[in-house]
Amino acid sequence: MFAAIERFLGQAGPWSLVVVFIVIVLESAAGLGVIFPGEAMAVIAGAMAADDFFSPWTALAVVALAAMIGDLTGYTIGQKKGKAVLARWAFARRQYEKHRKRIEYYFDRYGGATVFVGRFVAVGRAFVPFTAGLSGMRLRKFVPMSVLAGLVWSSVVVGLGYTLGSNWRLVEKWLKSLSAGIVVLAVLTGLMASLWRSVARRQTQIVAAWKRYLTGRYGFDLTPFVNFVRARFSPRSYLGLHLTVGLIAVVALAWLFGGIVDIISDQGPLGGLDRTVALFVTAQRTPALDSAVSLIAALANPIWLAFIVGVGAISYARRREASLSISALVFLGSAYVLAYGLQAMFAKHAAHQPKLVLVNGFAGFPSAALTASTAGYGMLSYLLAAETDSWRLQTLSVAGSLYIIALIGFAGIYSGLALSAIVGGFALGGCWLAICVTGSRTYNRLRSEGGKLA
Secondary structure (H helix, E strand, C coil): CHHHHHHHHHHHHHHHHHHHHHHHHHHHHCCHHHCCCHHHHHHHHHHHHHCCCCCHHHHHHHHHHHHHHHHHHHHHHHHHHHHHHHCCCHHHHHHHHHHHHHHHHHHHHHHHHHHHHHCCCHHHHHHHHHHHHHHCCCHHHHHHHHHHHHHHHHHHHHHHHHHHHHHHHHHHHHHHHHHHHHHHHHHHHHHHHHHHHHHHHCHHHHHHHHHHHHHHHCCCCCHHHHHHHHHHCCCCCCCCHHHHHHHHHHHHHHHHHHHHHHHHHHCCHHHHHHHHHHHHHHHCCCHHHHHHHHHHHHHHCHHHHHHHHHHHHHHHHHHCCHHHHHHHHHHHHHHHHHHHHHHHHHHCCCCCCCCCCCCCCCCCCCCHHHHHHHHHHHHHHHHHHHCCCCHHHHHHHHHHHHHHHHHHHHHHHHCCCCHHHHHHHHHHHHHHHHHHHHHHHHHHHHHHCCCCCC
């Protein structure tokens, strides 16, 4: 079916954008997303832009505008005619009346996030705007999130279609898998939230049943196990929440790094993305961008990184733990040593493909600049966040660090590094940061508690 649509749009030329616009609008306004996801049309539009049917900026503008108009139309229908539409189906009407207060409360509290995430899921695009209008979600709250979601979604799908060109079907397949994953995750989250509320309301009955049956009747005493789990998630224990979160971060980032190594080594399908991104970036080079990138690259200068980490460490040492402050520069230096050591090791490892078909090897992998930048700015973010009890300032320090790291990553790609080297540097730097911070904090808490186990 998609091949036939691609041929039809190709024959229509620039006028194909009219068809793309209508389909994407109807996807949210009339529930068409259940049958035919608009993301496929957006990806095809990006691929056609790569073949010079029209400008990629024109395709992006059309897709983004269609997404916003579709969302607003679906919202208006739900607000003005939603109850009349539901009245035609007895089952839908009964379910709405049964859960009306819960739906209204949910969209009042989480409506913005739901509108944004729903844009990336076919079912969400079909039903979230209608339900938002039906629930009485305020227009001034709906519109900004709808505009933001439309811009981000259109940039992603059109950009991927433009980047991969004739290989757009691979993107469409990924997006379908992503949508399905988000739906499964949402359902699982809802089930777990319901289970948690049910268990929380029945704590007394559960504890009584536990003691009556397991301990009293069968002689099972799981109190030590329960205490162990509780201690692992305690923010006060030195082997508690801090260590648990740190280990999760280490495992996740190590898994990401290992996955990239496997992709490069085996030359998997994602390996071709390095070459595609490099060609796209090369085509966008301008003197103005060269100057801007050189300024961004200065943020990864080793002297600058050592300076800002040192300043943050001195400020932190004046109020809190001196050991982490003293070790901060050592952690930063060891990040460089780790990255260059792995570069030397991977340089001797050849990917499992003949050179004639090799998409990319391990040249510059992982990026030492991004490894050190992730470790350095991540350490600075941690030190700044520890200085305040304000949630806003803590999250701002984390978001600011991630933003700077992303800019440095884009500058690295612009300068000729492979995307895999950049992502690998981020994973390695983040993993090393988690190891250093978690280890330091665990050591300090162990020392302060006199070596007692939690």
